[in-house]
Amino acid sequence: MVGIYSYGVYIPRYRIKVPEIARVWGGNADDITRGLGVFEKSVPDLDEDTATIAVEAARAALRRRTIDPEAIGAIYVGSESHPYAVKPTACTVGEAIGATPNMTAADYEFACKAGTAGLQTCMGLVRSGMIPFGIAIGADVAQGAPGDALEYTAAAGGAAFVIGEGETIADINQTCSYTTDTPDFWRREGQSYPRHGGRFTGDPGYFKHVQGAARLMFDAVGTSPNDYDYAVFHQPNAKFPQRVAKALGFTQEQIRPGLVVPRLGNTYSGASMIGLAATLDVAKPGDRIFVTSFGSGAGSDAFDITVTDAIGSGAFDRAAAPTVEQLLANPIYLDYALYAKHKGKIVMQR
Structure with a gap:
């Protein structure tokens, strides 16, 4: 695997x-x-x-x-x-x-x-x-x-x-993506700072794509939120990942270890990956982790991950x-x- x-x-x-x-x-x-x-x-x-x-x-x-x-x-x-x-x-x-x-x-x-x-x-x-x-x-x-x-x-x-x-x-059991041309955030060549579509970045940007990729994953592997120990979502702020987690059926306990944005801020390309790392920091063999990133423009990548015995071995x-x-x-x-x-x-x- x-x-x-x-x-x-x-x-x-x-x-x-x-x-x-x-x-x-x-x-x-x-x-x-x-x-x-x-x-x-x-x-x-x-x-x-x-x-x-x-x-x-x-x-x-x-x-x-x-x-x-x-x-x-x-x-x-x-x-x-x-x-x-x-x-x-x-x-x-x-x-x-x-x-x-x-x-x-x-x-x-x-x-x-x-x-x-x-x-x-x-x-x-x-x-x-x-x-x-x-x-x-x-x-x-x-x-x-x-x-x-x-x-x-x-x-x-x-x-x-x-x-x-x-x-x-940690085995990556499956990955899938959901992508559309949604111009919710952009920066032209030569511009120092990006521009954004305000509330447009929430929906149909973030929420449509995160939920789209997540539901594709549920269908692909035949799971539901109850099958996971942890979940990580892209975190541009603390409100978006909590809202999308609730909409999909995940609990606060499932997302808590990876929700680091309140003390870190939005590290953009690093955001969901740091959240996954924070979750792996506390994960045990057999734990199952659901991850969905988001990138404006717009798209989401979802991952179904199972932690293995090797995380507690002498090799790691x-x-x-x-x-x-x-x-x-x-x-x-x-x-x-x-x-x-x-x-x-x-x-x-x-």
């Missing part, structure tokens, strides 16, 4: 609280926090970007399990904030982790689901026998224009998943890299001026 061989996460230690952003732009902090369900978000350090986050997440995954670098046949990095418009982030990751040049690599873009698209690609390559292992990464230094609603949640972080066959820590060392909970602990808080400096919203003139 093709599945997850190892995984790793990286989240910057810096944070800004939502009330601090509201203080600058004149919003009602209580209303904003209550409306989004987000209290603070991660902020990259001055020398951090999508590439460094992707590298750190991949290194964390490889610390948990020994893998021959020459066996890594593919690296895909999904993001909407690649450092270069023309220069692959995936090549940088491969060089940094010591992967052999005998591999395929590419950067993916599909708003917030580009990372899970990489997962599906790695699954296909491994299952076909073309490669022994592939690494799929979802990472972003998410952008939001000053004062825009996105600024309250757009965060930084990423997760890397090594996909392989045999002795996986979960303690060799920080858990999501450990990465969220001990934050360093910034005021808005330092946050703007870290995000490149203000730049020193030389």
Whole structure:
């Protein structure tokens, strides 16, 4: 069975609280926090970007399990904030982790689901026998224009998943996708910040596609929410995943371990993958996990996953890299001026 061989996460230690952003732009902090369900978000350090986050997440995954670098046949990095418009982030990751040049690599873009698209690609390559292992990464230094609603949640972080066959820590039983041309969120070439369709991003954007992919999965594998121990949904805020979980029939207890957005913010391509990592941090052999990502534009990828005995074996060392909970602990808080400096919203003139 093709599945997850190892995984790793990286989240910057810096944070800004939502009330601090509201203080600058004149919003009602209580209303904003209550409306989004987000209290603070991660902020990259001055020398951090999508590439460094992707590298750190991949290194964390490889610390948990020994893998021959020459066996890594593919690296895909999904993001909407690649450092270069023309220069692959995936090549940088491969060089940094010591992967052999005998591999395929590419950067993916599909708003917030580009990372899970990489997962599906790695699954296909491994299952076909073309490669022994592939690494799929979802990472972003998410952008939001000053004062825009996105600024309250757009965060930084990423997760890397090594996909392989045999002795996986979690089998991916099935995956399916639901995709339409729904322009709920976009950024033109040369523009610094994305634009969004306001409430249009909720429905027919997020809710139509997440539910569409989820119901396709239920039909494909003959399951219902009662068959799963955990569920993870893309989390642009805390309200959307809770609402869609309830609509589909999942409980708060099922989504609680993976719902990290209140303390993290929306890491875009990393959001559902970090949620899955947080769930794997506490999962036991036999647990079944339902995952559905979402990317504006718009589409969703759904996964049916079963945790195996290998997650507790000596071959996989979960303690060799920080858990999501450990990465969220001990934050360093910034005021808005330092946050703007870290995000490149203000730049020193030389």
